[in-house]
Amino acid sequence: MIDTVLDILSIRKDFPILNRKVNGYPLVYLDNAATSQTPQKVIDAIVDYYSRYNANIHRGVHSLSQEATDAYEQARKKIQLHFNAAHTHEILFTSGTTHGVNLVANGFGSFLKEGDEVIVSALEHHSNIVPWQMMCERSGAVLKVIPMNLEGELVMEAYHELLSDRTKLVFCNHVSNALGTVNPIKEIIEAAHRVGAAVLIDGAQAAPHLKADVQQLDVDFYVVSAHKMCGPTGVGVLYGKEEWLNKLPPYQGGGEMIAEVTFEKTTYAELPHKFEAGTPNICGGIAFGAALDYMNAIGFEAIAQYEHELLEYATKELLAIEGLRIYGNGKEKTAVVSFNIEGLHPYDIGSILDKLGVAVRTGHHCAQPIMDFYKIPGTVRASFSFYNTKEEVDVLVKSVKRAQAMLS
Structure with a gap:
């Protein structure tokens, strides 16, 4: 397993912000494409x-x-x-x-x-x-x-x-x-x-x-x-x-x-x-x-391998949600999943996720021509880093399902 390559629990201890709570829930930070978190050494x-x-x-x-x-x-x-x-x-x-x-x-x-x-x-x-x-x-x-x-x-x-x-x-x-x-x-x-x-x-x-x-x-x-x-x-x-x-x-x-x-x-x-x-x-x-x-010091090959595993796991689990569509299914991808759920606005989904402690990005991501191409107002974007875990992906999936139930 890739977990033997990277000691994720040890790595997470390097990032003080990952210990905090948001709205009473442990922070699940999945907005890394916007900005990554900062380790104590920095x-x-x-x-x-x-x-x-x-x-x-x-x-x-x-x-x-x-x-x-x-x-x-x-x-x-x-x-x-x-x-x-x-x-x-x-x-x-x-x-x-x-x-x-x-x-x-x-x-x-x-x-x-x-x-x-x-x-x-x-x-x-x-x-x-x-x-x-x-x-x-x-x-x-x-x-x-x-x-x-x-x-x-x-x-x-x-x-x-x-x-x-x-x-x-x-x-x-x-x-x-x-x-x-x-x-x-x-x-x-x-x-x-x-x-x-x-x-x-x-x-x-x-x-x-x-x-x-x-x-x-x-x-x-x-x-x-x-x-x-x-x-x-x-x-x-x-x-x-x-x-x-x-x-x-x-x-x-x-x-x-x-x-x-x-x-x-x-x-x-x-x-x-x-x-x-x-x-x-x-x-x-x-x-x-x-x-x-x-x-x-962590190593970019190990980072890429681990993040690819997170991407595959998140893609599989999210696609199991009825009505969910992922945008961007190229053969070569980094750890980003942009998605919508049929009939729901991405902003509404993102707002509920925030209430549950899950930080994602919603909107057109300063890439409006892409959204115009797909004829959508925007997407929910979950972007992963090497300090994220499969357990956090599980929290994301559970929270998306809860948002879907609340908004349907």
């Missing part, structure tokens, strides 16, 4: 920073500033090694995935002209659609969409037909936040490169479940958020190939990103500082490094 790293060496970085000669700088840059190195980037300066700290996407969209827009084409997928989060629409409006480029099928997978034949010498950028998520579908990004990247297009992959939903090797993928840009990976909110990373980051203009102006400033002309700092204007989320970056240490 909390301790945050407290340690503010307790012992809180100072601004890079510019100070005093000891606290040097300690903070060292810890922050050590975290950048950890992230480089985790994603196998070729250089540490290819790792840019951001406020999260959305920031990283907008940074690329803002800079890439300066390369586009009327008639150029940008391709996104039908499975995207709103933050992976709106920046590209804004970029196309400014540049005159045309936005094309890879369609999806009823299983929640991309229609790859259509993608290959969309590609042409007019394609300048392809954007796709590694994993759908709404359905859990794992997209064939290696194929997407290789095909885009054959026509000379750059590729940005949103790894926010993939990074908690698997390790992406950016060099093996040969991806041009890859973005993630720390809070999906047992880290704090308000910090993330944009990986970019050195050649592309040197081409892109700065996203923001301010301190830290300059080499020299006069009223006549400003020259910009070298990578990565060119894109890191102002005082960053120093503590967040350090804590992100601590979160990666924690997850790597």
Whole structure:
């Protein structure tokens, strides 16, 4: 059994919040696709920073500033090694995935002209659609969409037909936040490169479940958020190939990103500082490094294996409920189950689940085009992490049945 690989009860003790009650019931936290919970080691790293060496970085000669700088840059190195980037300066700290996407969209827009084409997928989060629409409006480029099928997978034949010498950028998520579908990004990247297009992959939903090797993928840009990976909110990373980051203009102006400033002309700092204007989320970056240490100590292969078992068990048990339909049944999925019950609104189900201590997400999950495709207002989304248990799945199933009885 997989339980011999991961000591789940021991792991759960690392997460203080899992001990609390909600509405008098033990918390069953199944909203991990929105944000994961934080282990004590990461909390301790945050407290340690503010307790012992809180100072601004890079510019100070005093000891606290040097300690903070060292810890922050050590975290950048950890992230480089985790994603196998070729250089540490290819790792840019951001406020999260959305920031990283907008940074690329803002800079890439300066390369586009009327008639150029940008391709996104039908499975995207709103933050992976709106920046590209804004970029196309400014540049005159045309936005094309890879369609999806009823299983929640991309229609790859259509993608290959969309590609042409007019394609300048392809954007796709590694994993759908709404359905859990794992997209064939290696194929997407290789095909885009054959026509000379750059590729940005949103790894926010993939990074908690698997390790992406950016060099093996040969991806041009890859973005993630720390809070999906047992880290704090308000910090993330944009990986970019050195050649592309040197081409892109700065996203923001301010301190830290300059080499020299006069009223006549400003020259910009070298990578990565060119894109890191102002005082960053120093503590967040350090804590992100601590979160990666924690997850790597557990092991991503063991995490993926255990979460797949949870996914299969939850899928089987939920489908036994009369009238329940799961959306997103791709061959490759992470531990996400998006479902509805015939005749019931997902918000009503979610509200009752909350009263029973079960935290799920309801609505369109910032992926309204997916819901429009299925002609539904939204779904109930249960998303699992390595600290969840089969017993919690049983509580979910029991609570869904109770909600169904109350609402029918």
